[in-house]
Amino acid sequence: MTQVITGNVKKLRLDFLNVRNTTSLIFEPISIEDAVMQSDSFGSTPNWHIAHVTWFFQKILEKYKQDVVDNSINTDYLNSYYQRYRKILPKSDRGKFPRPKVSETLKYRSLIEDMFLKFLDNIEKNNSLVRNMAYDVELANQHEMQHQELLVYDLQHYFQRFEDPKDNYEPKITKKARSLIDDADIEHDMVRISGGIYDLGFSGDYFCYDNEIPEHKTYLNPYQIDTYPVTNREFIDFIDSGGYQDYRFWLSDGWDLVKEKDWKAPLYWQKIDGDWYKKDFRGLNKVPANEPVTNVSYYEADAYSKWVGKRLPTEAEWEKAASWNEDLKRKTMYPWGDDFPFDLNANLLESWKWAPGPIGSYPQGRSHYGCHQMIGDVWEWTSSEYVLYPGFSSKFSEYTDKWAINQKVLRGGSFATPRLQIRNSYRNYFKPHERIPFSGFRCARDLLQQD
Numbered sequence: 001m002t003q004v005i006t007g008n009v010k011k012l013r014l015d016f017l018n019v020r021n022t023t024s025l026i027f028e029p030i031s032i033e034d035a036v037m038q039s040d041s042f043g044s045t046p047n048w049h050i051a052h053v054t055w056f057f058q059k060i061l062e063k064y065k066q067d068v069v070d071n072s073i074n075t076d077y078l079n080s081y082y083q084r085y086r087k088i089l090p091k092s093d094r095g096k097f098p099r100p101k102v103s104e105t106l107k108y109r110s111l112i113e114d115m116f117l118k119f120l121d122n123i124e125k126n127n128s129l130v131r132n133m134a135y136d137v138e139l140a141n142q143h144e145m146q147h148q149e150l151l152v153y154d155l156q157h158y159f160q161r162f163e164d165p166k167d168n169y170e171p172k173i174t175k176k177a178r179s180l181i182d183d184a185d186i187e188h189d190m191v192r193i194s195g196g197i198y199d200l201g202f203s204g205d206y207f208c209y210d211n212e213i214p215e216h217k218t219y220l221n222p223y224q225i226d227t228y229p230v231t232n233r234e235f236i237d238f239i240d241s242g243g244y245q246d247y248r249f250w251l252s253d254g255w256d257l258v259k260e261k262d263w264k265a266p267l268y269w270q271k272i273d274g275d276w277y278k279k280d281f282r283g284l285n286k287v288p289a290n291e292p293v294t295n296v297s298y299y300e301a302d303a304y305s306k307w308v309g310k311r312l313p314t315e316a317e318w319e320k321a322a323s324w325n326e327d328l329k330r331k332t333m334y335p336w337g338d339d340f341p342f343d344l345n346a347n348l349l350e351s352w353k354w355a356p357g358p359i360g361s362y363p364q365g366r367s368h369y370g371c372h373q374m375i376g377d378v379w380e381w382t383s384s385e386y387v388l389y390p391g392f393s394s395k396f397s398e399y400t401d402k403w404a405i406n407q408k409v410l411r412g413g414s415f416a417t418p419r420l421q422i423r424n425s426y427r428n429y430f431k432p433h434e435r436i437p438f439s440g441f442r443c444a445r446d447l448l449q450q451d
Helices: 007-027 046-063 102-126 131-159 232-240 252-261 298-307 315-323
Strands: 190-193 196-200 216-220 223-226 269-272 275-280 283-286 379-385 408-411 428-430 444-446
Touching: 007 046, 007 102, 007 131, 046 102, 046 131, 190 315, 196 315, 216 315, 223 315, 232 298, 252 298, 298 379, 315 379, 315 408
Parallel strands: none
Antiparallel strands: 190 223, 196 216, 223 444, 269 275, 275 283, 379 408, 408 428
């Protein structure tokens, strides 16, 4: 193991404190009654989320031989899927066993936080931070960030079941979204991107997940890609044209789901007096025409793409459109460059908008090729299967490795993704039928040589 500078401990400590505070901000408005409810087997109860991420920090402490004080709190229900920790509560049962109790979970969080801060203090004092240890600590921080987003998914899904628009999650911090470009000035174009060899994957010196590396070469044919994600207005055109009734646009499994589940529109949409409405964190409102469509499955994204005469991009095509800067002759960490995300270039969790922003809201976030809103707002489905890159080596077993089957890659993050989580190379993955994530898409098209 390679020694790294002790100064890294200060950042790890700051990230730890920030991520724990953000989780508390999200959890505090939730009542005890709502905190133990599981609305779908896809998700978990809010109480389970905040207890599980604390359990993960406990496992890091135990890995490095830290004495975890017996806190008399039963943590048997908190293992998500790690076989090496033995007892696993099935995901679908998390709402049936609301343990620890909410009061116990809050006590547990406080106890482990104190122990983890002392652990970091000792590392700094003894100048004993090594690279593998730093990765594990950062992974624990990142793991909680992932659950912040999952918690927001679950809150959206849980509260939309109540017809009363006022019976809703009320965030502690909310900031108003605004469009910086007049809708009339927005052109829904495609940009051309040259083909050739592209180095796919993470190439920086910062933290990344092991499924983002190693960087490796892949060949791309020339292609076009949308400058903006597909909007609600555009998707309504697909609905109105009979897209959900025409099997020709659908993959076989998707068409089976359309019929079985009676899909007629994206998740959460409902028809009221001839218009589409949706209840989200802003209440019950008419679906905003100029926002990116969200809560659509891979099947719906693929069907729309076929209907419009295009296709979904591969993850390599998506990443090049977001990352490659022809002037610099290199990739950048984010579409706009290497500077950390902030409110003027991306709509992420700490923007506290609680919804996608209208297209055109973040001109400073566009990529070198002119693609807008590739980071934040909505995750974007790609046509790529989630597989591990050639030469993959696990840094934390059972985290990213065992899921590489029957899932599609999504890129870019959503309005619920924490800023420290996301970058151009980040690979999310979900099963193609899933609609609860804040997932949208943009289209691509092959660029023939004569074009």
